[in-house]
Amino acid sequence: MHADQPAEQKRLDKVVVEIDGQLERAKEAYAQAHSETRAVEGNYIANTSINTFEVDDAMETNAEIQQQRNIVARVTETENIMRKTVDTLTMLRPSPYFGRVDIDEDGDQDTLYIGLASVQDKIGDFLVYDWRAPISGIYYNGTLGAVTYPTPMGEQEAELLKKRQFTIEDAQIVNMFDTNETVGDEMLQYALGQENDLTMRNIVATIQQEQNQIIRDTTSDLLVVQGVAGSGKTSAILQRIAFLLFHAREELNSDQIVLFSPNRLFSSYIADVLPSLGERNMRQVTLAEFFSARLQGLQVQTLFERYEIGQSETTAASLRVREKLESARVVDDLTAFVEQLTPETLRFDNIYFEDEVFFGKEAMTRVFAEFSDNYSVRERIQMTQKRFMERLERRIDQLVNEDWVLEELNNLDDQQYRDLLGDELAEQVAEEEEMGDAINIAAKRLLQREFQVVDDALYNMHFFDIYNQYGDFLAYMAERSELDTEWWLAKRDRFLRELEYHRIDLEDAAPMLFLRDLITGGGTNKSMFYVFVDEMQDYSMAQLLYLKHAFPAAKFTVLGDAEQALFRDVETPAALLAKYSQAFKATHPNLITLNKAYRSTQEIMDFAKALLPDGDNIMAFTRPGGKPKLIVTTADEEGQVIWQAVDELKAEHRTVAILTKTQDQAEAVARMLRKYPEKFQLLQASDRTRTSNFVVMPIYLAKGLEFDAVIGYDVSQTNYPDSEATGLLYTLASRAMHALTLISVGPVSGLIRDVQETLDISVLGD
Numbered sequence: 001m002h003a004d005q006p007a008e009q010k011r012l013d014k015v016v017v018e019i020d021g022q023l024e025r026a027k028e029a030y031a032q033a034h035s036e037t038r039a040v041e042g043n044y045i046a047n048t049s050i051n052t053f054e055v056d057d058a059m060e061t062n063a064e065i066q067q068q069r070n071i072v073a074r075v076t077e078t079e080n081i082m083r084k085t086v087d088t089l090t091m092l093r094p095s096p097y098f099g100r101v102d103i104d105e106d107g108d109q110d111t112l113y114i115g116l117a118s119v120q121d122k123i124g125d126f127l128v129y130d131w132r133a134p135i136s137g138i139y140y141n142g143t144l145g146a147v148t149y150p151t152p153m154g155e156q157e158a159e160l161l162k163k164r165q166f167t168i169e170d171a172q173i174v175n176m177f178d179t180n181e182t183v184g185d186e187m188l189q190y191a192l193g194q195e196n197d198l199t200m201r202n203i204v205a206t207i208q209q210e211q212n213q214i215i216r217d218t219t220s221d222l223l224v225v226q227g228v229a230g231s232g233k234t235s236a237i238l239q240r241i242a243f244l245l246f247h248a249r250e251e252l253n254s255d256q257i258v259l260f261s262p263n264r265l266f267s268s269y270i271a272d273v274l275p276s277l278g279e280r281n282m283r284q285v286t287l288a289e290f291f292s293a294r295l296q297g298l299q300v301q302t303l304f305e306r307y308e309i310g311q312s313e314t315t316a317a318s319l320r321v322r323e324k325l326e327s328a329r330v331v332d333d334l335t336a337f338v339e340q341l342t343p344e345t346l347r348f349d350n351i352y353f354e355d356e357v358f359f360g361k362e363a364m365t366r367v368f369a370e371f372s373d374n375y376s377v378r379e380r381i382q383m384t385q386k387r388f389m390e391r392l393e394r395r396i397d398q399l400v401n402e403d404w405v406l407e408e409l410n411n412l413d414d415q416q417y418r419d420l421l422g423d424e425l426a427e428q429v430a431e432e433e434e435m436g437d438a439i440n441i442a443a444k445r446l447l448q449r450e451f452q453v454v455d456d457a458l459y460n461m462h463f464f465d466i467y468n469q470y471g472d473f474l475a476y477m478a479e480r481s482e483l484d485t486e487w488w489l490a491k492r493d494r495f496l497r498e499l500e501y502h503r504i505d506l507e508d509a510a511p512m513l514f515l516r517d518l519i520t521g522g523g524t525n526k527s528m529f530y531v532f533v534d535e536m537q538d539y540s541m542a543q544l545l546y547l548k549h550a551f552p553a554a555k556f557t558v559l560g561d562a563e564q565a566l567f568r569d570v571e572t573p574a575a576l577l578a579k580y581s582q583a584f585k586a587t588h589p590n591l592i593t594l595n596k597a598y599r600s601t602q603e604i605m606d607f608a609k610a611l612l613p614d615g616d617n618i619m620a621f622t623r624p625g626g627k628p629k630l631i632v633t634t635a636d637e638e639g640q641v642i643w644q645a646v647d648e649l650k651a652e653h654r655t656v657a658i659l660t661k662t663q664d665q666a667e668a669v670a671r672m673l674r675k676y677p678e679k680f681q682l683l684q685a686s687d688r689t690r691t692s693n694f695v696v697m698p699i700y701l702a703k704g705l706e707f708d709a710v711i712g713y714d715v716s717q718t719n720y721p722d723s724e725a726t727g728l729l730y731t732l733a734s735r736a737m738h739a740l741t742l743i744s745v746g747p748v749s750g751l752i753r754d755v756q757e758t759l760d761i762s763v764l765g766d
């Protein structure tokens with residue numbers, strides 16, 4: 001035991017007593033705030049139900065309602081604050097802190113304890129500092145000696161005298177030690193040696209120096225993180241989000257942060273991290289979901305559907321077409337295409353009202369043609385839109401005095417009438433001396449409501465047929481491409497064919513949306529402040545650029561691992577940064593490279609590294625385990641071999657996954673295990689949650705996930721024939737934390753044969 005442990009425990013006991021006291025008071029205050037809210041709400045409902053139909057009393061009631069609303073808002077806010085305090089203190093109590101630093105600032109010595117949130121005593125002294133406080137950076141960044149930390153007045157210098165780490169459970173110090181490391185190995189060893197469960201944990205107690213740079217970067221407008229498998233990229237960005245929320249509490253909330261994640265399973269896997277840090281989750285979306293929402297009614301192909309198709313049908317020419325559609329240059333092609341559009345080649349569409357053409361496309365074309373082509377197509381489209389909105393307005397004005405309108409008005413009861421006008425207007429109308437004006441306003445409202453669909457269609461520019469226009473763009477590309485004309489036309493035909501089924505290929509989504517936004521001038525959301533893109537290697541440049549266009553006010557953090565690419569060649573981190581910075585026109589780009597892999601044992605990482613041509617760059621964290629196993633078997637025996645491997649691994653580990661190359665193979669494995677005594681979950685792309693500790697799934701769905709033990713099914717030469725599959729095998733191996741077993745049905749893949757010294761091999765059958 002450390003000599004200081006009794007003294008530290010005594011200090012901890014005191015902190016816990018303080019927390020208990022604060023918790024008790026907070027609970028009381030919360031209970032009081034809660035009942036106050038209930039009372040005020042009750043009162044509010046009682047008050048609002050009086051007099052609102054009697055127009056004479058409406059003004060008075062309205063003022064009263066407003067006052068009541070303010071009271072409700074105030075008490076609800078107090079209640080929320082108190083609830084948050086209770087939650088934070090409850091979260092802290094079992095383990096109030098994990099670190100301590102002793103510093104000397106110009107002769108003044110200070111001891112600081114670092115935990116998940118701040119605790120102050122009665123006189124305002126900090127018993128615990130939030131891990132995100134500027135001064136806490138010392139704990140993560142500094143080794144003993146001279147250190148600096150940021151203050152509003154600039155960098156403050158200090159000397160770091162001591163750094164201590166604690167493992168505290170149930171308010172008892174289980175372990176503590178002093179370290180000179182940034183964050184000592186011992187604690188990390190402990191954290192990484194744990195068996196896994198279904199959701200990711202936070203890593204605040206053991207954040208490493210290079211991860212800390214990602215977390216605390218507040219200046220870059222484009223932060224690119226290239227990190228090897230298991231280097232803590234995902235962990236780092238989640239703690240980064242918590243950090244950003246802490247630092248800009250007033251200006252930023254979690255709804256202004258969006259994370260693009262590879263699939264829904266991943267979303268649920270990471271869902272607990274931010275709440276465990278006392279923060280609300282950011283928004284999460286997959287690329288296909290994002291595109292589908294913007295292309296209402298169309299189902300956008302997912303990465304995985306695309307991957308599965310890629311296994312069967314691709315030719316060099318079709319790949320070139322795809323490459324072009326996915327490149328940054330496609331934006332230039334689209335811009336050029338839009339510039340040369342004329343009234344004749346712009347695809348206007350009818351606007352319908354009750355199944356009849358209300359504004360015809362010919363009229364649209366005529367109006368568009370009236371505007372000078374000194375204006376851009378976008379400006380002319382917007383002017384056309386405005387012109388038709390005015391026409392709609394005029395049409396409504398003409399109809400105001402029609403008998404049928406007045407009759408409809410007469411048939412409204414009081415409530416419907418108020419609904420039609422809205423409270424405020426109803427009051428105004430009630431005050432009008434002239435009855436005729438009131439009826440006019442009401443009639444106009446009625447008509448506006450009636451023609452709302454037309455107004456919406458104009459507002460959303462549905463008078464413009466984006467699909468056929470995009471088809472024309474593909475034909476335009478065909479005309480300009482000497483080599484691939486036929487393939488561009490084939491692409492267009494496929495696009496139009498898929499459209500019949502309300503489907504669209506992933507590679508078409510970004511260019512088509514760009515085209516729409518170039519022509520209509522819409523599509524941007526300025527309220528998003530931070531955009532995170534995980535698994536960046538699976539995004540095309542055109543897709544990333546579309547995200548940049550869609551969120552013009554956001555700072556971007558893109559992270560991934562070029563080696564795990566599903567589709568692309570590996571790029572160096574520097575080349576990646578250059579490419580992204582240029583495309584994003586970033587003013588403060590930053591690249592952070594993580595080369596240390598924390599997830600897997602040394603032996604698993606030795607195997608995974610050996611698969612890669614430049615694997616030597618990867619440093620495995622020294623955590624020993626057994627060598628990965630390779631079992632070579634036959635088609636007759638494979639069922640039995642899988643079964644045995646599962647038995648063995650399940651005996652020792654909590655989470656076990658069988659990873660296959662494709663969905664079909666996952667289903668085949670599931671059939672072989674049909675009679676296995678324990679339940680397992682066969683996962684597919686549409687699944688949102690993992691509910692079992694034992695799963696069967698294709699590798700691409702396991703991206704970003706991890707398991708105590710992994711079985712790699714069928715690593716044979718037939719299944720992984722050439723070096724294109726390297727990324728997949730590497731991803732597969734690096735999902736395993738403690739144990740990895742590979743099964744090959746027939747001769748093993750050459751990729752693995754080349755690195756067989758990293759494996760324990762057994763050959764079964766003939």
Ligand SMILES: Nc1ncnc2c1ncn2[C@@H]1O[C@H](COP(=O)(O)OP(=O)(O)OP(=O)(O)O)[C@@H](O)[C@H]1O
Pocket residue numbers: 188191192201203206207208211227228229230231232233234235236560561598599703704705706734
């Ligand atoms: N500083 C750390 N302290 C404790 N655990 C860590 C730390 N960094 C990473 N880990 C652990 O290593 C594992 C891998 O982390 P994470 O999933 O964030 O890596 P990644 O780079 O996103 O991986 P991949 O690209 O392979 O999906 C997780 O179990 C995580 O908890």
